[in-house]
Amino acid sequence: TQLLEQSPQFLSIQEGENLTVYCNSSSVFSSLQWYRQEPGEGPVLLVTVVTGGEVKKLKRLTFQFGDARKDSSLHITAAQPGDTGLYLCAGERRTNDYKLSFGAGTTVTVRA
């Protein structure tokens, strides 16, 4: 069982539609990070959220950290084919020496 559960595992939508990816845990995190990974490459950071209830926007991407710092969501508005990729959430906890633990990822495909 992974510390961070992501859902859904796969998401295929038409260009212009909206989508939401969820990242849930029973543990409290010091911070949560969202990464995007392209085929054949390592993950690249999109955003870090550190405060419960925090909302961050990155162009068409909106990230939210739950009030209790146990969960997070990524919402993409008007998705484009360039948003296609593997989205990974990662969390660190002071009680776990700040080791970065990842969810299983959500594969997003945006069809033109």
Add this chain to the structure above:
Amino acid sequence: NAGVTQTPKFQVLKTGQSMTLQCAQDMNHNSMYWYRQDPGMGLRLIYYSASEGTTDKGEVPNGYNVSRLNKREFSLRLESAAPSQTSVYFCASSELGREAFFGQGTRLTVV
């Protein structure tokens, strides 16, 4: 800027062979990680090093050993490769609470 450099990028091993994956970072980070990535499993932590001279097991350490040679370098060794170790391996570095930077990965096949 090189960032995190991993070698090799591809490797095929026979069952029972050994090999070392090399990783070096030039960002002066204290923390370094080795992950493996398998379909549907995300990134699973193999070993972690919080600073030079310290290492700690992650979620899936069995069959692996690591060496934090200095602040820049963190190597991963497979003493006797098994087909279950076929995977893509990523090295990463970071400072506490901040962005992790990843190498491009090593695609390892054990036959």
